[in-house]
Structure formats: structure tokens, C-alpha cells
């Protein structure tokens with residue numbers, strides 16, 4: 001007897017998914033966010049509605065995976081927590097991260113990046129990434145060089161905020177990009193905004209995936225600049241580690257591994273600014289974070305509570321809401337067979353905000369990340385950095401830099417949230433937190 005196909009969603013449920021989840025996610029910008037759309041999504045609570053829509057779809061369908069009724073392509077939606085583990089742990093084969101839509105989007109600026117590579121060359125690129133990003137260590141091998149950079153730039157940001165009488169996203173982003181350029185390329189690149197501007201343009205094209213032609217000249221110019229930076233390899237930068245390690249990894253395309261770093265430091269900045277908004281409005285969490293700073297013996301290289309605050313901000317407002325895979329061959333599930341070349345989609349907010357299974361799903365509870373190794377909560381999938389063999393290799397570096405940035409911003413300054421956002425510690429936190437419109441009034445600690 002042949003094995004049956006997986007259950008199929010009705011046309012109505014497929015349309016509901018496309019309208020409530022896919023459309024707003026695509027409109028917000030999968031590769032670089034469109035601030036005006038983010039504001040609209042927040043205003044109309046579209047991210048909350050997306051989670052409700054998946055709840056409704058799940059209530060009418062079995063655990064799945066559920067095949068959506070799309071033309072031209074097989075697309076499965078993951079609904080059971082155990083299936084999240086299966087997909088992530090069985091990556092990159094048979095669940096390849098190099099899905100068709102990801103390839104179309106990322107080819108605009110990094111056609112040979114690990115994320116869209118397959119087969120043996122993927123393993124080579126992944127191994128190089130892990131070495132340079134020091135994936136297995138909470139404290140990056142260059143932490144002693146990076147932490148003063150974060151301190152200096154955040155101090156300068158606070159000085160700008162004091163002068164302006166306000167801390168706003170635009171100034172934060174400028175300071176964050178200075179940190180990123182110094183960490184990635186070294187101090188000489190601090191004000192070289194041409195480098196980061198080029199990738200912004202290429203990412204804008206990436207938002208349209210195959211609907212927009214590639215700017216090959218710009219991409220070549222951008223990759224040539226990165227190659228120069230790797231040759232320069234300023235001491236104390238990620239570029240220096242890359243330059244030293246890359247020769248051992250044949251075919252790794254080192255210059256094309258770097259754009260992913262520049263690209264991915266963006267969500268790290270967003271998460272930091274959102275965590276700051278929560279700390280400004282949650283006195284208990286703020287006191288605990290300051291106590292951690294007071295007791296710290298690690299020169300701020302390991303601040304577990306502040307790291308958990310960043311993880312919790314990413315749980316509440318995941319910057320990669322859709323984790324995408326594509327099957328390399330047919331895969332058998334309890335409910336039936338998933339065909340080869342089938343898109344597989346994990347909608348992280350559905351699991352991150354599941355109030356039926358996750359305590360305080362809509363509240364800020366960073367302690368939940370202190371109890372385990374930061375992967376999940378009692379086996380429930382919390383996957384802002386994904387998980388398994390394809391887990392974000394930059395996770396620990398992100399937590400190092402973002403926790404240090406938060407530390408510097410809250411240690412001697414009180415930040416009062418002045419934008420209209422309501423972030424009530426006892427209430428339900430919104431499904432979207434528009435980082436672009438967050439504003440704070442700074443004052444010296446204790447005088448606010």
C-alpha cells in the first residue's frame with residue numbers, strides 16, 4: 001500500500017494564512033524592514049492577528065505538517081512543537097535552509113553565503129563561520145577588543161541624547177552601525193558608512209527576491225570592498241580572524257560570508273532597542289539588571305540576566321519570524337508523506353506567544369532563559385536564533401555585544417519611555433513593537 005500524502009489545508013485556511021501571515025511579513029520587508037509598514041502593522045495589530053489566524057488554522061486541522069493549497073509549489077506549515085525540533089535537528093538534510101525564496105532574496109548580495117549553500121561546500125562555509133564567530137563560546141575570543149568599542153559608542157550615544165534631550169532610533173542606529181563596523185572591520189572603518197550603505201541598497205533589492213533584477217555591478221563593488229577589508233585585516237576585528245582562518249577552508253568564499261554579518265547585526269540592534277524600552281517600563285527587571293552590573297566580576301563579558309533580556313525581547317518580537325526550509329528528498333511523517341522540494345515553514349511567533357502552553361506568553365519574563373542553556377523553555381520551542389545544526393552561529397556574539405550595550409545605557413542613566421507605546425508589566429505586551437518610533441527621555445540615574 002502506498003503512503004498517503006500529508007493532510008491538506010482547505011482553500012479558506014490557505015487564504016487565511018496567506019493574508020494574515022505571509023502578506024504582512026512580506027510587506028514589512030523580509031530582508032530589510034520598511035519602517036512605514038512596520039508602523040501600520042503595529043497600529044492594526046497585524047502580528048497579533050497572524051498568531052490568532054494560525055491558532056484557528058490549527059484548531060481545524062490535525063497536527064500536520066499541513067500542506068497549504070498553493071499553486072506551483074508544495075508548502076508545508078509546521079504546527080506541532082515536536083515537529084519544530086524534527087525539522088531543525090534534521091537540517092540541513094533533508095531540511096535544507098537553502099529554500100528557493102531565500103536563495104532568490106540573498107543572491108542579491110551574497111550568492112555564495114553559507115545560508116544558501118548546499119552539500120559539502122555548506123559544511124566548509126559553516127565551519128569557517130563557526131570559527132570566526134566563536135560559536136561555541138559565550139565570550140568571543142576578541143571580547144576584550146569588542147567591549148571597549150561598545151562602551152565608547154554607547155557613551156557617545158548618551159552624550160548625543162543628553163544634548164538632544166531625547167534618545168531616538170536614528171541616533172541609536174548610527175551608534176550601533178559604528179559598533180558593527182569597528183567589530184567587523186576594525187577602528188579604521190568606524191565612519192565608513194559607504195560600506196553599510198551599499199548593503200542597505202542591495203538588501204532593499206533582496207526584499208523583492210526574484211521580482212527585482214540584481215544590481216550586479218553594485219554587488220561586485222561591495223564584495224570588492226569587503227575583500228580589501230579582509231586583506232587589511234585590522235587586528236582585533238572579525239576580519240582579522242577571518243583572514244587568518246580562511247586559507248584552511250578551501251572554497252569557503254570568505255568575502256561572501258561577511259555580508260550576512262552586516263545584515264544580521266540589524267536585528268541585533270532592533271532587539272537591543274526593544275529590550276531597552278522594556279527595561280525602561282519594567283522597574284523590577286531594571287533593578288535586577290542593575291544589580292547584575294553591580295555584582296559583575298566579568299568586566300561585562302558575561303551578564304546572564306541582560307543576555308536573557310535580549311532573548312526575551314527576541315521571543316516577544318522575533319526578528320526572523322519565518323524559519324524556512326526545503327526538503328531535499330521525500331520525508332515520511334506519522335500523518336503522511338512530504339514530497340521532495342517541499343517548502344517547510346515554521347512561524348516562530350505561533351510558538352513564542354502560545355498562551356495555552358507557555359506561561360506568561362505575552363509578558364516579559366527573562367528568567368525563563370536563565371533556567372536552561374537558552375534553547376527553549378521546558379521543551380517548548382523558543383527559537384529566535386533557530387536551533388539544531390543550522391542555529392545562528394552568531395548567537396553568542398550577539399548576546400555579548402547587545403548585553404554590553406544595554407549595560408552601558410542603563411547603568412548611569414534613567415530612560416523614560418516617552419513614545420505612545422504601552423508596555424505594562426502586568427498587561428499583555430503587543431505583538432509588534434515598532435523600534436523606529438520608540439523615544440526616551442534621558443536623565444542622570446536617580447534624578448529622573
Ligand code: HEM
Pocket residue numbers: 097114115116126129133260261262264265267268269271314319320323324384385386387389390391392393394395397398
Ligand atoms: C538578533 C540578531 C540575530 C538573530 C535573531 C539571528 C537569527 C538567525 C536565524 C533565525 C538564522 C537562520 C537559521 C535557520 O535557518 O535555521 C540565522 C542564521 C545565521 N546567522 Fe544569525 N541572527 C542574528 C544575528 C547574527 C549575527 C550578528 C551574525 C554574524 C555576526 C549572524 C550570523 C548568522 C549566519 C552566518 C547564519 C547562517 C547559518 C547557516 O546557514 O548555517 N547572525 N541567524
